[in-house]
Amino acid sequence: MCHSGAMCRDLDRLRTLAPVTGRPTLTQRRRDATRLEIARTAAALFAERGAEATTAEEIAAAAGISLRTFYRYFSVKEDAVAPLLAAGGQRWMDLLAESPADVPLREALERSAVESLTPADDAAVEAMYWTRDLLRDPRLDGTWQKVHAGSEERLRGVLAARCPDGVDPLEVRLAAAAATAAIRVALEQWAGSDAAVTGPGSPQDLGGRCMRELTVGLRLWAQPAGD
Amino acid sequence: MCHSGAMCRDLDRLRTLAPVTGRPTLTQRRRDATRLEIARTAAALFAERGAEATTAEEIAAAAGISLRTFYRYFSVKEDAVAPLLAAGGQRWMDLLAESPADVPLREALERSAVESLTPADDAAVEAMYWTRDLLRDPRLDGTWQKVHAGSEERLRGVLAARCPDGVDPLEVRLAAAAATAAIRVALEQWAGSDAAVTGPGSPQDLGGRCMRELTVGLRLWAQPAGD
DNA sequence: CGTCCATATGGCATGTTGTGCCAACAAGGC
């Protein structure tokens, strides 16, 4: 998710300073809050006039920060909406990580995917429709793909933690790629349709189907019952 | 692959002017030749100093064209190498398209993938190592992903032509996504290693394995023997 | 051969992008 070398180093440094408690630093949380606020501002402008017709300066002004600061949070203008696009995937991975280890991986993948694609409240519904608007902006394709590339990489970590040592890394990589592709295709298919946020053709409907089909037959190392 | 609205219209116009013969227009072929030459020039420079440290003006100068013309061929500097990165995938799709319709799809996918990943001559070997260099440049990630997004979309067309009418478009989409992911993961894995261009760990080795695993269990509509 | 039209190219101007650098300032630890 981090592209400029300098900023990468800074962020990594920050992260290592996190206290023993699992919680991130105060400054870090502030950063995230600011980042999210910029993201919302950018999303509103992008949805209104399109990403092409929106300048970085306008986003910065609307968010109440200077242009220079904007570029400290996002190295590319379009990436300003990445936190929003990535939020769903993050939730997915959190659910997956906390799902009990004795449930078969395929099932865990599918269940957490479906759940993360099911809007829990009105805010989540709104977020999905925003996502759809953003997905339809051709200028944001690159960001969308970057987000999934990041997702896939993080998922590799989550899966690796869940499987016995000594498993071929390529297996893990393929599983992560398949699962990520399932989510991506589901959302792209939905974005190209007029389907609502629940019911047939909805993200959770498509997400479940995609995940099922793409992980069928995937040799997922240890199945709990028959290792 | 085409981003600016104006240029898109122009290219489409050109394409519609193509004569009845399957062959593209003369001007079109010239355009492609120029495009490829720019791509090679850019690849050499990117491989030498990295994409970050190479300006569009340098590429243009090295290719013997003006900066303005460069941006008529590629709307983003990094995309200059896209034709090279896409060449392998194009070959793959060509092989697939001309593979007989009575061979099972999974087998056709795997065979053409392996073949397209097997360098036929010294030039092809060189091309693969160039590809590896480019893949290692973080600045070219976006282009790499764009290329695969394009591949996936074209593959959907090829697959749709091969399967009976009335098949759920989502099925086709998933198959295309899985196959494209297989190629992508194989090449990324190879690029992250020091493996040679043949033998274990080579692109064709990994490509075969990835394609097999990701398409196992994929419900690929009509299997020729038991439709 | 000359005319016409479509396309390719280059040069120029210009708005936008993205970054390095510096000075000012807020926050937390000692």
Add this chain to the structure above:
DNA sequence: GCCTTGTTGGCACAACATGCCATATGGACG
């Protein structure tokens, strides 16, 4: 209080990307 660390904004500036126009180039047709 002080010092360290990190954030912010302003400024300058190179690079990016595009619109516009003037100029070839090259094929089609009379």
